[in-house]
Amino acid sequence: MDAKFMNSLYPYQFFQLTYGPFHPTLSDREQFPFLYQMAPEDTSLPMAMVSLILHFSWNWVGLTISDNDQGIQFFSYLRTEMEKNILCFAFVNMIPLNIQLYKLRAEVYYNQILTSSSNVVIIYGETDSLLSASFRRWTSRGIKRIWVTTSQFDVTTSQSDPLTELFHGTLAFAHHHAEISGFRNFIQTLNPLKYSDEYLAGLEWMNFNCEVSASLCKTLRNCSSNSSLEWLIAQTFDMAFSDDSYDIYNAVYTMAHALHERLLQSVDNEEVHLSNCMKLYSLIRKAHFTNPVGDRVNMNQKEKLQPEYDIFQIWNFPNGLGLKVKIGMFSPYFPHRQQLHLYEDAIEWATGRRQMPPSVCSADCGPGFRKFRQEGMAACCFECSPCPENEISNDTNVDQCVKCPEDQYANAEHIHCIDKTVSSLTYEDPLGMALTLMALCFTAFTSVVLGIFIKHHDTPLVKANNRNLSYTLLVSLIFCFLCPLLFIGHPNAAKCILQQITFGVVFSVAVSTVLAKTVTVLLAFKVTTPGRRMRFYLIPRASNFIIVICTLIQIILCAIWLGVSPPFIEIDAKSEHSHIIIVCSKGSMIAFHCVLGYHGTLALGSFIVAFLARNLPDTFNEAKLLTFSMLVFFSVWVSFLPAYHSTKGKVMVAVEVFSILASSAGLLGCIFIPKCYIILLRPERNSLKKLREKASS
Incomplete structure (x- = not known):
């Protein structure tokens, strides 16, 4: 639902629980007093992405967002976090919502990514946006990048072999939550061909979290859409709802708890007025409980905690089937520099090696050199110049070389200071x-x-x-x-x-x-x-x-x-x-x-x-x-x-x-x-x- 439709319901005082990405406009209590967003605000998502960027020693990334309130707010948060850590944007593309305007600029956006020296591109938008269409177009035209996005963004492509480009792919952030009870049994009996609705057959909960050996997961290469998924259960795959599905799941339980509480109050007062929306809404706003999977649900907006994130490496298979390999998680509640935890073995299996390809504006200035920035260059972009005479640098990317003491001199590589030999004009000379x-x-x-x-x-x-x-x-x-x-x-x-x-x-x-x-x-x-x-x-x-x-x-x-x-x-x-x-x-x-x-x-x-x-x-x-x-x-x-x-x-x-x-x-x-x-x-x-x-x- 968009803001205009939500606003049209206001005169009728319909109570609304929404799922999907958090929308800053819909959080206005005066404009939408009867609306509650199940999704938490992603204020810690930029922090999580920056932590991932720092972990892989990237400092030169591109950004592509939708030109709407959500995209602009995300850009603002992300830019603040990147400036704190001296990271730079190689480019920022804001995809318009107007399709005519988008058509005029589509080639510009494509060339911007194609010609950029950045190997990493952050994408933030909705599944049904023009940004999603752009992403499909870029991947179909062969752009090889590391795409960093959220699980709410549609990242499935038509690639037939996920193992052809192990150094490029998609890293997706998803809200952390436990497995839904009974979901495994439901998947066991599911066959996508039984559903005539193509959207139902392609729901995002058909993505699977693989945390087993490589030999087992490689069998997915032979997966096709007309086969039953029952065999997956035998492979002990962990399965979980998508963020949207989980929001719906919590919304149902929230309504159930509110109705149950209202019913108890009515019984105590020997009267039943379940049609009273205001009383029901009041109960929903105060609801806090533990859902069946063990996660805390607190409907008080002011007390709502920041979400934790699971990080996935996504493989795309034919017919829109995707495989999510969980490679780590991020928790904002851990101490600084300890919030990101990656599973090195999973990264090595999913990408072919433990290290990701570099994405920097300038190559590192090794020992013996110092960074030299020209006027107008970004903070991450620099040139390397040798240390002056009798000065050294024994680390990478130093701004200034260190002068050796007077009783020492720099070696030829300008890495170490060596003690000078004391001498004079002697008879042995x-x-x-x-x-x-x-x-x-x-x-x-x-x-x-x-x-x-x-x-x-x-x-x-x-x-x-x-x-x-x-x-x-x-x-x-x-x-x-x-x-x-x-x-x-x-x-x-x-x-x-x-x-x-x-x-x-x-x-x-x-x-x-x-x-x-x-x-x-x-x-x-x-x-x-x-x-x-x-x-x-x-x-x-x-x-x-x-x-x-x-x-x-x-x-x-x-x-x-x-x-x-x-x-x-x-x-x-x-x-x-x-x-x-x-x-x-x-x-x-x-x-x-x-x-x-x-x-x-x-x-x-x-x-x-x-x-x-x-x-x-x-x-x-x-x-x-x-x-x-x-x-x-x-x-x-x-x-x-x-x-x-x-x-x-x-x-x-x-x-x-x-x-x-x-x-x-x-x-x-x-x-x-x-x-x-x-x-x-x-x-x-x-x-x-x-x-x-x-x-x-």
Whole structure:
């Protein structure tokens, strides 16, 4: 009955008990005061369907409903439940009630389902609706989907073999109720051909609940409509009414209880007025009893409990005969996440496997990836992007990757954080070993040169180039070559301070000695001419004053450095992916650059003085050698600055060590190698006679 017909009965005050799906419009007490719906309101049905969707890890489902009050109310409840659990609709089709409007849009609805990436479609409507006709049309045209619906919706199709597509079929929710007493005996004597009424022969209570072995149920494939159903009883099939039939069953018992109660009241009052509808209606509204199958029936709308649901996998056989395989149930009275209970064995038998096919908008983002949503995409739709550097994700579908701690690094797959290896520029490291070997070799070579100069200290070449300053320079170069050993090895606070202070002071001695040599050469030719009164500048101690004063200035700069911000141990966890580098930080970078700048100032002074004295006439004039040595010194340290600031960790330390070795080697090679060549290989040029011959010519 529809609402218009119900409304037409209102003036006559006919009391009505209706079966079929709960209709929200008919629940209006003011508009329909004498109408009572036997079916409970399906407020928990959306919750049950969402629980099933979550169980099978679906999140992308289609929805097709009738465009009426029932469909819209169901859609509202279902959308609320899906939004709570971050589930999405692939599409929503609302099938109109007007057949002309439906014909105009029928192909659109079909294409919507056909082209959708969703494998699951929820259908909610009535058996005699255009939605039912649409469903038959879609299945006949070969659309393979998992249809989730209710047992009140007609899901029988013309498929002849239910086992051809085990991954697709119909999952139906039906109100849970016990078996009707005597129904089994009735079915045992039933033959559909005895009934001329096709509707009677195709009643939904001809669907059977199979809870036995697969071998027994497979015999249904040979079932035909002209055979007696008596043989089914021997197979111990459980049989139950459909929801509509059960509502009628309860309606009959409700009327019986109300009439019985009215009769008892009339006997007590010695009067019988069974025609009084209002009194009968009052009794019906208050009726509550246990029906013969053991279910509680409460006619008070306000006290009516939410229904429980059985879940069926439906097989369709020829001539409209359907087989329901019960695969689980849903009860809203259990704790959250425990309301759905599925029979895994039954699912495996009914579908061929325990897992249903997937129905998701986007494939899962596995470990090592994170979900990335673009603007306008549904909450269930996303793209997967790898975790950024040094971040991991060890779960699926994470929104954000987790950054590894500084003492750990992400593996190549960005799944786990691995502890970093603590390292520094040690003697065991290949780079540290190479630099150590270079430092020791240069130290030994410089010591050999010093020995050569000491052995030939009385030769004109050694005397002419101020042997005391040469000794001082060679000794300072030995310390310059040994200085890198402080940079190699596991650093500590003392080594960090000694590195920079030793480097600053020792190099100041070396460069100031070069400056003293160049000044001595220049003065030797400029102020020693007859009649000059500046000869006192050439006393041996004058050059020593230059070295002491220049070195003292550097010591003062280093003292300020230590007082303001001294070097300290720094843990570098970022320079290398899998290592924690322990290095010595410079502390005050301004002080460090001041020390380097002072070295550059001394070198520049030496270069200018040596350049001015480069063409002075003397056999053993070393001004040209000093000029070239300062040019090499400048080249090394000018290259050092950009290289130093563009590297980190061990490489940064190695750059500084290499610059120390290279600049020291430049001074040694440019100043002393040519002299050693003459002393060792051309001794004839290292004689006073040769010097006089050169001077006279």
